[in-house]
Amino acid sequence: MTELLLRAPNARVFERGSALYLLDARGAVRRLDGDSAALARAVLTILEQARTRSALFEALAELVGGPVEPASVVDELLSLLKASGAIVSPRRDARVASAPSPSSSSGLRVALCVTGAVQSVHTPWLVSLLLAEGHDVRVVMTRDAQRFCRREGLEALTHNPVCVSLWDARPYGVAPHIRLAEWAELVLVAPASATTIARIAAGSCEEPVSAVCIATRAPVVIAPSMNVAMADAPAVRRNLERLSEDGFIVVHPTSGHEVALAPAERAAMRGTMPSPTDFVAIVRAIVATAPSRREPAAPGAAEGWEARYAHGADERPWETDELDEGAEGTLERAISREHTNSSPLVARAPLASSFRALDLGCGTGTVARFLAARGCAVTALDIAESAIALARGRAEGDRVRWLVADARVATLNGRFDLVHDRALLHVLAPAEQRAYARRVTQWLADGGSLVLTAHDEDAPAELGTTRFQPRAVLDLFGDALSLESIERTAMRGPSGRAVSARRYVLRKLRG
Numbered sequence: 001m002t003e004l005l006l007r008a009p010n011a012r013v014f015e016r017g018s019a020l021y022l023l024d025a026r027g028a029v030r031r032l033d034g035d036s037a038a039l040a041r042a043v044l045t046i047l048e049q050a051r052t053r054s055a056l057f058e059a060l061a062e063l064v065g066g067p068v069e070p071a072s073v074v075d076e077l078l079s080l081l082k083a084s085g086a087i088v089s090p091r092r093d094a095r096v097a098s099a100p101s102p103s104s105s106s107g108l109r110v111a112l113c114v115t116g117a118v119q120s121v122h123t124p125w126l127v128s129l130l131l132a133e134g135h136d137v138r139v140v141m142t143r144d145a146q147r148f149c150r151r152e153g154l155e156a157l158t159h160n161p162v163c164v165s166l167w168d169a170r171p172y173g174v175a176p177h178i179r180l181a182e183w184a185e186l187v188l189v190a191p192a193s194a195t196t197i198a199r200i201a202a203g204s205c206e207e208p209v210s211a212v213c214i215a216t217r218a219p220v221v222i223a224p225s226m227n228v229a230m231a232d233a234p235a236v237r238r239n240l241e242r243l244s245e246d247g248f249i250v251v252h253p254t255s256g257h258e259v260a261l262a263p264a265e266r267a268a269m270r271g272t273m274p275s276p277t278d279f280v281a282i283v284r285a286i287v288a289t290a291p292s293r294r295e296p297a298a299p300g301a302a303e304g305w306e307a308r309y310a311h312g313a314d315e316r317p318w319e320t321d322e323l324d325e326g327a328e329g330t331l332e333r334a335i336s337r338e339h340t341n342s343s344p345l346v347a348r349a350p351l352a353s354s355f356r357a358l359d360l361g362c363g364t365g366t367v368a369r370f371l372a373a374r375g376c377a378v379t380a381l382d383i384a385e386s387a388i389a390l391a392r393g394r395a396e397g398d399r400v401r402w403l404v405a406d407a408r409v410a411t412l413n414g415r416f417d418l419v420h421d422r423a424l425l426h427v428l429a430p431a432e433q434r435a436y437a438r439r440v441t442q443w444l445a446d447g448g449s450l451v452l453t454a455h456d457e458d459a460p461a462e463l464g465t466t467r468f469q470p471r472a473v474l475d476l477f478g479d480a481l482s483l484e485s486i487e488r489t490a491m492r493g494p495s496g497r498a499v500s501a502r503r504y505v506l507r508k509l510r511g
């Protein structure tokens with residue numbers, strides 16, 4: 001097949017007087033003068049469109065009004081231009097345009113978070129590269145980031161407002177950081193300062209960058225960038241380890257220049273984030289290996305769950321028609337214990353319907369049906385209408401009040417002797433978990449039990465759930481609930497895959 005020739009999109013060429021200079025990839029300079037320079041100019045202009053060698057010769061002949069002779073002169077020049085990287089040979093099936101269009105199917109909705117590390121002076125370059133990759137980019141900046149790079153320039157580049165505050169100009173809609181956190185399919189913190197790393201590790205949402213990172217369910221890539229002494233400080237290392245444990249993706253720093261030193265004294269020093277070009281290559285690799293690129297693994301909105309019900313049981317990895325291992329005993333104990341407390345004489349007898357149980361995120365209703373069969377008056381709610389429809393269909397007249405409702409905002413009357421949660425807390429965004437704990441505590445009657453099953457630290461990160469350690473669960477509920485028991489279990493889904501989890505029983509103290 002005849003080879004195509006094209007002027008390289010990144011050809012490094014400059015002119016001085018009548019001479020034309022070519023820079024190769026290693027920075028070596030090649031100078032062309034007189035006729036050679038004129039011929040090189042003509043060839044480079046003609047090859048702005050990909051052509052075969054013979055088409056190039058035809059175009060040259062047209063330009064000079066006759067065949068260019070000897071042809072070997074042109075061939076030698078072509079070899080030189082190729083060797084310097086000014087001319088490349090695109091594949092016939094490759095697109096000639098250098099940048100994919102923003103509508104390219106590989107494009108993601110990317111929230112780029114910029115902090116007050118000096119590498120943020122490169123942000124416009126990084127934004128341009130991300131746009132060229134086909135991503136839809138929105139920028140979030142800390143106050144100190146704006147000292148290094150102006151928001152107006154980034155707004156002009158992205159054609160979108162830059163988020164610099166938790167407060168919208170008109171604060172009666174969804175807060176900007178929450179909107180962005182939900183919108184993003186990928187969050188990049190680049191560069192990530194030591195201060196912002198500390199905020200995210202501590203769960204502080206005091207400014208928009210850390211708030212977006214904490215509230216989002218999308219994968220978050222952190223590119224630390226700082227002076228080597230800061231990078232090696234135990235506090236910074238501890239925070240980065242914490243972020244890795246929490247499921248953040250942490251990029252290794254490379255060598256860069258320490259601007260705290262005078263320009264003449266600067267030497268390459270470890271600690272700086274990779275250059276925008278290298279960082280974009282890393283992001284490309286992360287996206288290529290991410291388990292779920294388009295949809296966060298654990299959707300928070302009703303539409304996300306509806307989509308999972310529409311796609312079949314395999315999309316709901318922890319749905320099952322059977323109780324988890326050990327759950328029957330735990331639930332029986334919670335019911336009989338409660339019953340014993342309220343009326344010791346009838347312990348273990350079928351419960352009176354006055355025993356109220358609430359099943360949060362009930363899915364297709366396995367636990368709600370079990371509790372109803374034990375005589376509890378059950379309220380079961382799920383955010384997905386399809387889940388409740390399936391649950392109703394399987395209940396066959398069991399006494400369950402089925403509700404399509406979002407547990408994060410639902411209004412429920414009265415108090416419950418038992419609140420059950422299997423797989424709700426761990427799909428909530430970290431920023432929502434404290435509010436959840438407050439609501440559950442309010443729903444519990446004095447002496448009532450919470451039976452909670454959540455993924456633990458051995459669950460695969462790609463599920464996108466929070467992988468709870470016991471300390472984190474106990475922290476959420478503080479003094480309001482006391483711990484009765486913790487046991488290891490596994491959540492099985494339709495494929496039989498078992499995901500590592502813990503089941504907690506917590507009790508509300510009598511007031």
Ligand SMILES: Cc1cc2nc3c(=O)[nH]c(=O)nc-3n(C[C@H](O)[C@H](O)[C@H](O)COP(=O)(O)O)c2cc1C
Pocket residue numbers: 114115116117118119142143144145192193194195196197225226227230259
């Ligand atoms: C000139 C200059 C350069 C700085 N470069 C860095 C840096 O590369 N990395 C870093 O972590 N902090 C750096 N800092 C310090 C941060 O700007 C400072 O810690 C700030 O509080 C970061 O806040 P932010 O994370 O909210 O943006 C630099 C400060 C100055 C004045």
